[in-house]
Amino acid sequence: MLGRAIIYDDPLSFANYTKELASKQRDDMVLALILDDSTKLGNPQFPMSEKGESNSQCRDPATQSPHHDVDCSFGKEPRPICRWRNGLGSHSSLYRPWHYYTERSRIDMKIRALLLAIAALGLVEASPVSHPAKVSYDGYKVYRVSIPSTGGAITEEEASLGGIELQRRRTGEGWWAVDLAVAPDDIASFEAAAAATSSRFGGGSHEILSHDLGADLAAESTTGSVSASYKYKAEGGAGGEALPGLEWFDAYHPYADHVQYWADLQAALPNNSELIVAGTSFEGRPIQGIHLWGEGGKDSKPAIFFNGNVHAREWITSVVVEYILYQLVTGYKNDTLVQKVLDNYDFYVLPVVNPDGFVYTQTTDRLWRKNRQVRANTTAIGTDINRNWAVGWGGDGSSPNPSSETFSGFAPHDTPETAALAAYADSLRDRHGIKLYVDWHSYAQVILLSYGYTCTAFPANIEEQEALAAGIAAAIAKPYNTTFDHGPGCLVLYQSSGNGRDYLTDVGKAQFGWGIELRDTQYGFVLPPDQILPSGIEIWEGLKYAWAQF
Numbered sequence: 001m002l003g004r005a006i007i008y009d010d011p012l013s014f015a016n017y018t019k020e021l022a023s024k025q026r027d028d029m030v031l032a033l034i035l036d037d038s039t040k041l042g043n044p045q046f047p048m049s050e051k052g053e054s055n056s057q058c059r060d061p062a063t064q065s066p067h068h069d070v071d072c073s074f075g076k077e078p079r080p081i082c083r084w085r086n087g088l089g090s091h092s093s094l095y096r097p098w099h100y101y102t103e104r105s106r107i108d109m110k111i112r113a114l115l116l117a118i119a120a121l122g123l124v125e126a127s128p129v130s131h132p133a134k135v136s137y138d139g140y141k142v143y144r145v146s147i148p149s150t151g152g153a154i155t156e157e158e159a160s161l162g163g164i165e166l167q168r169r170r171t172g173e174g175w176w177a178v179d180l181a182v183a184p185d186d187i188a189s190f191e192a193a194a195a196a197t198s199s200r201f202g203g204g205s206h207e208i209l210s211h212d213l214g215a216d217l218a219a220e221s222t223t224g225s226v227s228a229s230y231k232y233k234a235e236g237g238a239g240g241e242a243l244p245g246l247e248w249f250d251a252y253h254p255y256a257d258h259v260q261y262w263a264d265l266q267a268a269l270p271n272n273s274e275l276i277v278a279g280t281s282f283e284g285r286p287i288q289g290i291h292l293w294g295e296g297g298k299d300s301k302p303a304i305f306f307n308g309n310v311h312a313r314e315w316i317t318s319v320v321v322e323y324i325l326y327q328l329v330t331g332y333k334n335d336t337l338v339q340k341v342l343d344n345y346d347f348y349v350l351p352v353v354n355p356d357g358f359v360y361t362q363t364t365d366r367l368w369r370k371n372r373q374v375r376a377n378t379t380a381i382g383t384d385i386n387r388n389w390a391v392g393w394g395g396d397g398s399s400p401n402p403s404s405e406t407f408s409g410f411a412p413h414d415t416p417e418t419a420a421l422a423a424y425a426d427s428l429r430d431r432h433g434i435k436l437y438v439d440w441h442s443y444a445q446v447i448l449l450s451y452g453y454t455c456t457a458f459p460a461n462i463e464e465q466e467a468l469a470a471g472i473a474a475a476i477a478k479p480y481n482t483t484f485d486h487g488p489g490c491l492v493l494y495q496s497s498g499n500g501r502d503y504l505t506d507v508g509k510a511q512f513g514w515g516i517e518l519r520d521t522q523y524g525f526v527l528p529p530d531q532i533l534p535s536g537i538e539i540w541e542g543l544k545y546a547w548a549q550f
């Protein structure tokens with residue numbers, strides 16, 4: 001796919017990338033673009049972050065297919081242009097991502113010489129590049145507002161308040177609790193409107209969840225060590241390499257570090273796991289993860305299939321999924337419960353199924369939700385991957401409007417991410433069936449059963465599902481008294497059409513096709529890093545209950 005730019009502003013990132021290439025996880029064509037020395041790149045909070053820019057200019061507006069031999073622009077103004085010389089390689093090479101590296105004095109001289117040599121060959125012409133500034137939420141307040149609903153429609157009341165919706169859930173017959181982020185200039189009018197709503201409906205209330213969202217974001221990024229190279233602790237896996245230490249769960253991490261972490265986890269259990277790629281994101285990133293198995297060899301048992309970070313801003317989900325992986329990898333040595341579940345099931349775990357969106361939350365907008373797909377005839381970017389699945393597609397609880405946070409796409413599976421995940425699920429179903437699917441989300445603390453697209457139909461085994469979910473919720477509460485609700489998503493949270501769990505239930509034939517909304521109910525998406533490990537511990541406790549039943 002043409003039009004993805006990755007900036008490596010650190011020699012270690014470059015080295016990791018070349019390692020990735022060598023291990024054939026990616027077969028991208030590497031091209032280098034030397035940037036002007038004065039170009040200011042890099043992100044002080046995420047020194048190794050991977051930065052992506054979608055590239056609408058290089059696509060045919062009608063067919064969305066990449067152009068050949070045309071000027072290639074990316075990003076916002078000013079638009080740098082790299083002119084591909086005619087006759088550069090085969091046409092197919094132009095479909096592949098191209099990459100460029102910042103030229104910095106700290107880049108290894110050998111790499112620098114290589115880049116300069118490539119530039120000297122005249123493969124590309126370079127000009128300085130600038131990136132959109134990081135979206136600021138300084139001074140934003142977050143409110144939880146109680147809003148009456150009529151037949152599930154609250155749009156009008158909510159629209160009259162303004163603000164950016166972060167989350168909503170049903171709080172009782174006819175009422176919603178909606179969390180809204182409000183810009184500093186709008187706070188006075190918002191509070192007046194909220195008070196008017198409250199008096200008009202003879203009830204309702206609003207409370208402040210955050211007095212300064214920008215300050216919360218700063219705290220999230222500086223607490224713990226968001227470091228370029230996380231530390232190792234030689235705990236040792238089951239016959240493999242030393243396992244990365246638990247300090248991984250003290251902080252959130254750049255995407256490139258996650259990729260490295262998965263490789264390190266897999267290396268710690270080399271005989272019972274492999275790295276997997278389920279497909280490719282819109283911007284060309286592999287959708288990666290780990291497949292683990294026990295006795296009987298790989299791909300011989302029913303599947304347990306986990307997807308994390310489908311919504312980009314839900315950072316807690318990928319680290320909790322990684323904590324589950326950590327427990328599986330360490331536990332297979334000597335934990336009889338882990339041995340039992342791995343001997344009876346093949347685990348397919350994809351911690352970040354929306355890598356483009358996740359990277360974008362780290363480079364540009366922490367509260368981005370959707371993927372980063374560019375479409376014809378609209379300037380809006382992004383489709384909600386969790387409204388793009390075929391079951392119930394296009395119904396209430398999704399939007400046909402490309403600007404909406406719940407944009408369903410123009411057809412089922414017309415995002416590369418959903419298409420890849422659906423195909424992956426279909427193949428798991430066809431091989432040995434699917435025992436459990438969990439699509440990990442935040443925030444609400446709810447175990448969501450099917451269905452989301454309808455509130456009046458239920459899976460045939462709904463009672464069995466409710467019983468398992470109740471047991472898991474009780475187990476989750478053990479370590480820290482954290483309360484998790486459970487029930488069909490449409491009833492306990494909100495209606496959502498075209499979601500993954502409904503597809504896995506009806507088409508994937510999973511015995512348990514679920515979504516789980518993780519912590520918390522106060523900080524929301526910006527969950528402080530010191531809650532990562534407790535969140536992982538309580539979820540693992542809940543899953544152990546499931547493993548015992550399985």
Ligand SMILES: [Zn+2]
Nearest residue numbers: 311314441442
């Ligand atoms: Zn979500």
